[in-house]
Amino acid sequence: MSRKHSAKAAPFDLRAQKLVICLGPGGVGKTTISAALAVHAAVIGCAVDVMTVDPAPRLLDALGLAPDSSEPVGVEFEFALDGIEAPRRTDATRARLRALRLDPKRTFDSIVARYAKSDSARDTILENRIYRNLSGALAGVADYMAMEKLLELAANPDTDLIVLDTPPATEAIDFLDAPRRLLELLNSRAINLLTAPNGIFKSQLRMVDVAARAVLTAFDRVTGLKLLRDVQAFVRSFDGMYEGFSTRAARARDKLRASDTAIVIVTTAESSRIAQAREFIDALESAGLRVSAMVVNRVLADLPDAAELASAHIAPSLRKKLKRNLADYAALKTREEVSLSALRDSLPAGAVMMVAHDLGREPRTIADLAEIGRSLRAS
């Protein structure tokens, strides 16, 4: 795999994108960066939708979102901020920002309702134990539902850009691979096998399938769960809906690989997060997906000049303390630099690395988000 330091890469231009997907480990401020990118894009003239997954209450407030806003809500803010480049379109009124919060369960339910052949088929699915567990608990379903909602939003011709926050993942590919996985679940040989009545087609089964069935049967016997029965009922209830799912999964797959889709990996400078981010890059590359940018969030701002302290008119004891303080933060900065340079070395060709400086406070307002968005710069 050829990798090189891409300091010369063009800055990441939001106006050239239709879709920006932010991926990253938990706890790195992915939602904040998604919102900041969206606010910045609106400020420079785009009509933007931002879909968040699990926003902090303050961020919900900043975006004016109710905890259950699963449909896009217009975000009111002053677009005329300083340092704005020319808007994308001559029609300056086009710029707008809408936000929504993904509700995986509700989205899944609405898809089932859309594709179910009848009301009773729909209710059978919604009440199935496997479905309830799948839609409520499995992380992959939230991923898949984000994709579904995305397709719905992308169908709106009045939207220039969609910024997608994603559920925290341990592996980047989890999210991007979700539609395929769900489809395969519904269409897999194992499931076909499971739904076949006992004793039929046995001759067509491979040893592995027999073993898979044996495990479920044994598990059922040990647990008294009757899972086999439920899995069968679940898959059977999806009968005839496969087409609809399959078409949408194919569209989601194309969307991810479109030239105006940018995948952005968000991380912080801690070494463990950087290691995780590098795993993300590798996984995406081997899946043939291109990473457009890395955003390192909450990077310490540049340190003040030590020479200022020597000439300042302050008490010697204070000077000494300030020197110590500077040395302390310099040590943290060194720790950070080590991680950042490791990340720089593993940047895929063509990707830019950007840093967002720590505001020193939690972003509470649209102005805070705009400040972060604007300050994102190549590093």
Place this chain on the structure above:
Amino acid sequence: MKLPRVLFVTGKGGTGKSTVAAALALALSRRRPTTLADLDRRLSAAALLGAVPHNSNVIKVTGSLDVIALTPRTELEAFIERIVPIRAISRRMLRSRTFGYVTAALPGLEAFLLLERLRILAGEAALEDRYLVIDAPASGSAVELLSVSSGVKGIAPAGTLNRLADSIDGFLSDPTRFGAVITMTPEDLAVREALETAGTIRDRLGIATVAAIMNCVPDSLFDTSELAAMSPLGGHAHLAIRRNAAHEQAALVAPRFIDAGLSTFSLPMMFTPAIGPHELEKLGRVLKAELLDR
């Protein structure tokens, strides 16, 4: 303080959960034999202790400290190998993609098996009078993991699985056997998540919390008059304010934990270019003083 046999260390991502788990294991091992069970896929706590465990093998770090890596996947594999004793078949099955979907349809099975494994490890630890420190997943996933046995009882109201879930529940809710340690940093989000996690763990799951640990707390270097005197110094003043603000934030939130009936204490910010053995020792000394010597 009498510590439970098992200390389950969790917290919001980025609050130093693995560092605290490693330092805690190191500190406890000075008193009694200790095992660190690393549930984190990247094994950062194990790496901090200089161990690279794999395939649930126990790695000895010192005479009284060892490390084991546990993953839901290896627990599932062990479970499958018990049911399908022919190794060639169980291996092939585990590799087959279709099998992945079958396990996906058994929600929580892997997590459930992992909890059962922890219960067994805790039983062994009790026999040998050793501590078990767990570097658990970040708080959201940790709560999911700990909820799995009550979920299983919901879907399996009778039978072997129900009895198994019962014994896991008994283990988790026994404060002499199991307790959570929650890490946070002096930031609003981390504090809120720690309070929420502690609340969920105690009130919904009935699990004891040993302590909520405020990590990365800088000492306050400057008094008010000094902060006023440095205001013309721009960047330096900013840095000084930042340091003091983190210190004050830590002091401010402590009462909220005490009000919620949780014991809490701080670990100092390590202003060093790296976290290594020296830093773990320093953190371990504070942990030992706060958790063992009181």
